Amino acid sequence: MVIIQYSKYLDSLSKLGIEGAHPGGINLTKAIFKRENISRNSHILDIGCGTGQTAAYLARKYGAKVTGIDIHPTMVARAERRMQKHRLPVKIIQASAEKIPLPDNHFDFIISESVLSFVNKPRALKEIFRLLKNRGRFIAIEQTINQRLKEKEEHEIKQFYGFDSLTMKKDWVALLKQAGFEHIRIQKNTSIHSVPDLHYSNDMEPELYEIMEKHFDILSRYEEKLGYRIYSCTK
Numbered sequence: 276m277v278i279i280q281y282s283k284y285l286d287s288l289s290k291l292g293i294e295g296a297h298p299g300g301i302n303l304t305k306a307i308f309k310r311e312n313i314s315r316n317s318h319i320l321d322i323g324c325g326t327g328q329t330a331a332y333l334a335r336k337y338g339a340k341v342t343g344i345d346i347h348p349t350m351v352a353r354a355e356r357r358m359q360k361h362r363l364p365v366k367i368i369q370a371s372a373e374k375i376p377l378p379d380n381h382f383d384f385i386i387s388e389s390v391l392s393f394v395n396k397p398r399a400l401k402e403i404f405r406l407l408k409n410r411g412r413f414i415a416i417e418q419t420i421n422q423r424l425k426e427k428e429e430h431e432i433k434q435f436y437g438f439d440s441l442t443m444k445k446d447w448v449a450l451l452k453q454a455g456f457e458h459i460r461i462q463k464n465t466s467i468h469s470v471p472d473l474h475y476s477n478d479m480e481p482e483l484y485e486i487m488e489k490h491f492d493i494l495s496r497y498e499e500k501l502g503y504r505i506y507s508c509t510k
């Protein structure tokens with residue numbers, strides 16, 4: 276049996292049941308997909324779907340055939356519950372982005388929203404490329420550092436979030452090209468802002484507060500250095 280170690284941050288996210296956990300929130304997701312050519316016939320994969328907020332939105336809004344995968348069992352359970360509650364035919368699978376048990380050339384769109392920093396990027400991008408149909412689109416909202424960090428700073432951030440690596444814009448472009456993607460477009464979101472919808476309850480474990488406090492502390496201390504971009508590209 277393989278035992279997976281999640282960072283305390285990821286574990287806390289799953290316990291808090293935060294609806295959406297990517298910068299820009301669901302409103303940024305909506306704005307991004309408005310520009311894409313999605314129909315009822317589109318097959319869409321949401322990698323690291325978390326509680327399934329985006330997957331549910333895409334199924335409801337476009338009637339698309341949506342699949343979500345996530346590695347964390349609590350996230351998977353929450354996403355499954357959401358689809359059952361809203362009677363949405365979204366398939367949820369527990370799997371790693373680095374090895375996805377789905378067939379080649381199957382999806383018209385694959386999305387990852389604040390996920391790839393947690394994984395081995397070359398491996399995950401190879402999987403994403405394999406799963407996309409020719410001319411399929413990959414869209415990602417991903418953490419992007421604005422400048423190189425000192426070793427100590429990088430260690431603190433990687434350790435806390437359980438990030439595999441910290442990536443600058445040019446590194447992302449190199450990784451996407453290396454995986455075979457074309458027509459790479461990078462955007463900075465300046466207009467849509469989201470406030471995380473945290474649901475603190477009275478009987479919450481004190482450690483969860485501490486972890487979220489640390490998260491907000493890191494965000495404010497590294498405000499200038501930590502950012503994110505929207506990447507879109509084609510197979």
Ligand SMILES: C[S@@+](CC[C@H](N)C(=O)[O-])C[C@H]1O[C@@H](n2cnc3c(N)ncnc32)[C@H](O)[C@@H]1O
Pocket residue numbers: 285288294295296297322323324325326328344345346347350370371372373387388389390393394
């Ligand atoms: C910051 S959350 C974002 C969740 C969701 N995309 C959203 O925007 O709300 C990161 C998600 O990535 C998932 N994750 C982390 N490592 C993963 C991996 N190797 N394979 C699949 N999912 C992973 C976590 O379980 C978590 O649900």
